[in-house]
Amino acid sequence: MNCVQEARVTTPLDTLLSRLGTIVPPRAIVTDPAAIAPWLTDWRGRYHGVAHALFEPATTAEASAIVAAAHAAGVPLVPQGGNTSMVGGATPPADGTAAILSLRRMARVRAMGEGQAVAEAGVILSQLHDAAAATGQRFPLSLGAKGSATVGGLVSTNAGGTQVLRWGNMRALVLGVEAVLADGAVHDGLSALPKDNRGYDLTQLLVGAEGTLGIVTAATLRLVPAVAARAVAWVGVNSPEAAMALLRHARAVTNAVESFELLPAESLAAVLAHIPGTRAPLAGAHPWHVLVELAVAAGEDDPAPLLERLLADAIERGLAADATLAASEAQADAFWRIRESISEAERATGPAAQHDISVPVATMPRFMIEAAAACEARFPGTRASGFGHLGDGNVHFHVRAPAGRDAGRWYAEDVPVVSAFVHDLVTAAGGSISAEHGIGQMKRGELERLSSPARMAALRAIKRAFDPGELLNPGKLVALAPSRATQ
Numbered sequence: 001m002n003c004v005q006e007a008r009v010t011t012p013l014d015t016l017l018s019r020l021g022t023i024v025p026p027r028a029i030v031t032d033p034a035a036i037a038p039w040l041t042d043w044r045g046r047y048h049g050v051a052h053a054l055f056e057p058a059t060t061a062e063a064s065a066i067v068a069a070a071h072a073a074g075v076p077l078v079p080q081g082g083n084t085s086m087v088g089g090a091t092p093p094a095d096g097t098a099a100i101l102s103l104r105r106m107a108r109v110r111a112m113g114e115g116q117a118v119a120e121a122g123v124i125l126s127q128l129h130d131a132a133a134a135t136g137q138r139f140p141l142s143l144g145a146k147g148s149a150t151v152g153g154l155v156s157t158n159a160g161g162t163q164v165l166r167w168g169n170m171r172a173l174v175l176g177v178e179a180v181l182a183d184g185a186v187h188d189g190l191s192a193l194p195k196d197n198r199g200y201d202l203t204q205l206l207v208g209a210e211g212t213l214g215i216v217t218a219a220t221l222r223l224v225p226a227v228a229a230r231a232v233a234w235v236g237v238n239s240p241e242a243a244m245a246l247l248r249h250a251r252a253v254t255n256a257v258e259s260f261e262l263l264p265a266e267s268l269a270a271v272l273a274h275i276p277g278t279r280a281p282l283a284g285a286h287p288w289h290v291l292v293e294l295a296v297a298a299g300e301d302d303p304a305p306l307l308e309r310l311l312a313d314a315i316e317r318g319l320a321a322d323a324t325l326a327a328s329e330a331q332a333d334a335f336w337r338i339r340e341s342i343s344e345a346e347r348a349t350g351p352a353a354q355h356d357i358s359v360p361v362a363t364m365p366r367f368m369i370e371a372a373a374a375c376e377a378r379f380p381g382t383r384a385s386g387f388g389h390l391g392d393g394n395v396h397f398h399v400r401a402p403a404g405r406d407a408g409r410w411y412a413e414d415v416p417v418v419s420a421f422v423h424d425l426v427t428a429a430g431g432s433i434s435a436e437h438g439i440g441q442m443k444r445g446e447l448e449r450l451s452s453p454a455r456m457a458a459l460r461a462i463k464r465a466f467d468p469g470e471l472l473n474p475g476k477l478v479a480l481a482p483s484r485a486t487q
Contacts, residue, residue, distance in 0.1 A: 012073045012074045012075045012097075013052060013053060013073075013075055013097075013099065015073045016053075016069055016070055016073040016075045016099070017029065017031070017053060019069045019072070019073065020055070020065070020066060020069050023065045023069065024055075024057065024062050024065055024066060025058075025062070027056065027058075028055055028056050028057050028058065028062055028066070028105075029053065029055060029056075030053065030054040030055070030056060031052065031053050031054075033052075035054070036051055036052075036053075036054045036100070039051075039054060039080060039083055039100055039102070040091070040092065041091065042083070042085055042088045042089075042090065042091045043083060043084045043085060043086065043145075044086065044088075046088065046411075046442075047088035047091040047441065047442075048091070048094065049078075049091045049092035049093055049094055049098075050092060050093075050094055050095065050096035051078070051092040051096065051098060051099055051100045052096060052099070053099040053100070054099065054100040054101075054102055055077075055099060055100070055101050055102065056102045056104065056105045057101075057103070057105065057106060058105045058106060059106070060106070060178060060180070060186060060217045060218070063101070063103070063106070063180050063215065063217050064180050064184045064185070064186050065184065066101060066184075067101070067180045067181075067182070067183075067184040067215060068183060068184025069184075070099065070471065071182060071183045071184055071469070071471060074469065074471070075097070075098070075099055075471070076093075076097060076098035076099070076470070076471045076472070076473075076474045077098060077099055077100070077101045077215070077471060077472060077473070078090065078091070078092045078093075078098050078099070078100050078101065078211075078473055078474070079100075079101045079102075079103060079152070079156070079211040079215045079216075079472075079473060080100055080101065080102045080103070080104075080153075081102075081103055081104065081121060081122060081149070081150030081151075081152045081153035081156075082104075082124065082145065082148040082149045082150045082153055083148075084145040084148050084149045084153065085153070085157070085437075085438065085440055086356065086437040086438075086440075086442075087434070087437050087438050087439060087440030087441065087442040087443055088440045088441040088442050088476075089157065089210050089211075089438050089439070089440030089441065089473070089476050089477075090153070090211075090440075091441070093474060093475050097474075098474060101215060102122075103120070103121035103122045103150065103152045103215070103216075103217065104122045104150070105122060106120040106121050106122040106152075106217060106218070107120055107122035107123050107124070107127075107150075108120050108123070109123055109127075109128065109131045110218065112131060112132070112134075112135050112137075115137075115222065115223050115224075116175055116192060116220055116221060116222055116223055117131070117132060117139070117220070117221050117223055118190055118218060118219070118220050118221075119131075119151045119218065119219060119221060120151065120152075120217065120218045121150060121151055121152025121153075121155075121215075121216050121217050121218060121219070122150050122151070122152065123150060123151045124146075124147065124148065124149070124150055125139075125141075125142070125143070125145075125146040125147075125149045125150070125151070125154065126146045126147050128151065128221075129142070129146070132223050132226075133226060135223075136225070136226050136298075137223040137224065137225060137226055138223065138224060138225070138226045138227065139173070139221060139222075139223055140163050140166070140167040140173070140222075140223075140224050141154070141159065141160075141161050141163055141164075141167065141169070141170065141173060142161050142162060142163060143159065143160070143161040143162070144340050144343075151216075151218075151219055151221070152215075152216045152217070152219075154170050155170055155174055155177065155206070155207055155216050155219050156206075156207075156208070156209060156210050156211050156216055157170075157208065157210060157436075157437065157438040158170045158171050158207050158208030158436070158438070159436060160389070160392070160394060160435065160436030161436070162259045162261060162339075162389065163258055163259060164389060164391075164392045164394070164436075165257065165258070165259060165260055165389060165391035165392055166257060166258050166259075167224065169436065170207060170208075171204065171207050171208065172222075173221055173222045174203060174207050174219055174220070174221060174222075175192035175203075175219075175220040175221065175222055176189045176190040176191055176192040176193075176203055176219065176220035177189050177190070177202070177203045177206050177207070177216055177218070177219050177220075178190050178216070178217050178218040178219070179206050179214035179215060179216045179217060180214060180215045180217055181213075181214045181466065182213075182214070182466060182467040182468075182469065182471055182472050186217075187202055187206075187214065189202055189203050190218060190219075190220045191220075192220040205462065208438070209477070210438050210439065210440065210473060210476050210477045211472055211473040211476070212463060212466075212467065212472050212473045212476055212477050212478065213462065213463065213466040213467060213472065214466065214472070215472065224297075225297035225298065226297065226298070227295045227296070227297065228296055228297050228298040228299075228300065229295070229296055229300075229302050229303060229304070230258070230293055230294060230295040230296070230303060230332065231293070231294045231302075231303040231304040231306070231307040231308075231325065231326070232291070232292070232293045232325075232326040232331075232332035232335055232336070233291075233292050233293075233307055233311055233323055233324065233325045233326065233335075234281035234282060234289065234290070234291055234323065234324050234326075234335050235289065235290040235291075235292060235311065235314075235320045235322070235323040236282050236284065236286030236288070236289055236290075236320065236321045236322040236323065237286065237287075237288045237289070237290055237319070237320055237321060238286070238287060238288065238321055239287065239288060239365065239369075240262060240288060240364070240365030240366075240368050240369065240390070241365045241366070242288070242318075242319055242320070243262050243288060243290050243365065243390055244362075244364070244365050244390060245319050246290060246292075246314050246319045246320055247260050247390055247391055249310070249313075249314060249317070249319060250292065250310055250314075251391075253306070253310050254294060254303075254306060254310070256294040256295060256296050256300075256303055256306075257292065257293075257294060257391075258293045258294060258295040259291070259292065259293040259389075260290065260291075260292050260293075260389070260390050260391050261290065261291040261292075261339050261387070261388070261389060261390070262288065262289070262290055262368075262387060262388060262389075262390040263288070263289050263290075263291070263339065263342060263387035264287065264288055264289075264385045264386070264387060265285065265286060265287050265288065265289065266383070266385055267342050267345070267346065267385065267387050268280065268289055268338065270342070270345040270346050270348070270349050271338050271341050271342060271345040273345070273348075273349075274344070274345040274348040274349070275337075275338075275341045275344065275345050278334070278337065278338055278341065279334075281324055281334075281335055281338070282322050282323075282324060283322075284321075284322055286321055286322065290320075290390075291335055291336070291338075291339050292307070293332075294306065294307050304325065307325060308325055311323040311325070342387055342396075343396075346398055346400070349400065350400060350401055350403075350405075350407075351400070351401045351405070351407040351410045351411060352398045352399060352400040352401060353398065353399045353401075353414070353415040353418040353419050353422070354396070354397075354398050355395075355396070355397040355398070355399075355419065355422050355423075355426075355433075356394070356396060356434060356435050356436060356437040357394075357395050357397055357422070357423075357426045357431055357432065357433055357434070357435055358392070358393045358394045358395065358426075358431050358432045358435035359393050359395065359426060359429045359430065359431035360393055360429070360430055360431065361390075361391065361392065361393040363429060363430075364390060364393050364395060365390075367386075367395065367425075367429055367431075368385075368386040368395060368397075371384070371386070371397065371422065371425050371426075372384040372385055372386065372397075374421075374425060375399050375418070375421065375422065378421055379399065379402075379414070379418060379421075380402070381401075381402025381403065381405075382399050382400060382401065382402055382418070383399075383400045384397070384398065384399045384400070385397075385398060386398070393431070393435075394435040394436060395435070397422060399418050399422065401414065419446070420446070420449075423446050423450060424450075427450050433446055433447065433450060434447075438477070439476070439477045439478075440476050440477070441475050441476055444475070444476070444477065444478070444479070447477075447478070456478070459477075459478045460478060460479075460480050463478050463479075463480060464480055468480075
């Protein structure tokens, strides 16, 4: 029997763990597989990775030390916040070469001032809402994952939501960013200067970069006055074109239009069928529906009478078929629950190819009708429809599988073909294959396929300048070599 045992090969991760053991507190290093396991799968359950270490810094200094040590050891890092990515953007690669860098312990609101707040990357969106509300202000961005999505993730994905129509997405709400760059250096851009002409805007480069250029550790965010009163209505319309005309009419009358959501009758039917406690807001049947909200700050006129007059005028002009104004906050919340439950309800109806896309605002009504017809003609037995934020051109466009189609085969065999077809339609319409969810790993190949050589060359040049070793969030958004981007 050979008693000579082969020496264990020291890996880059071993080297990193050894170095960090003397640099950061033990609490910041997690190697227990059971503790890491919940963070290896994306929110939708479609991507599964492997990581043998998870780092949890509590301060920017600790984050900087971890990134610097990882850079020296050649260990890739996958930044994570709430792990609510819809495109596999926070899931480690399956080969186990990367470690996870969780920002969840960096969860302080560092400052809350007039018109702005400084929040660390791990602050949960709902907590930021509460902190702002305590000062009579609000952060005007909300989404379904507000109880788990974090500031760092929202910044890194340029998140949107239902209030983009009035306030813009994260790019419009981020005034400054603090981030750790690939070599561990800290970019301190939190000062939020109204005028700063020192060349390239690093804040805006980091917003929407999905952690591939630097790891956001804190952000200075815009706040607006708290809502003193709101008015919410549910409107039945005959077509997306009528809904667009209604939106234009509303915005001509008031600048208080906070949200304007469009959904087809079949989405409403799915919610009523699968979400307990929901009920149809209108008595009659309508092919399309609009959820509209006006919101005002203290000292401004009550929006309810204005919305009531606006809708009465719209019905008289033929822009709306019927409408009802929420009589209480509870009823307003019930209307919003319908809108926010669409994805859950449609999942209950069976497998679907889901797309987060955008097209020019003026063409969105026509696109929703024509794209659905094109998909149903190209893929017999499918049902296609879109819903979304009409005023900013963002369509959540779903193509549901034919009845009886096996879900596993649908996702493995059909969805890639269906999605490529939808993305071709979007590109032909001058739109984007990602409106608010990002590229992640899900859409990286499609970004490469559909983007111009000039765009891809620019994206790679930026990535190469910030992270030439591809150690930050590998496999997401863009790869330096074109051949790797389509693997």
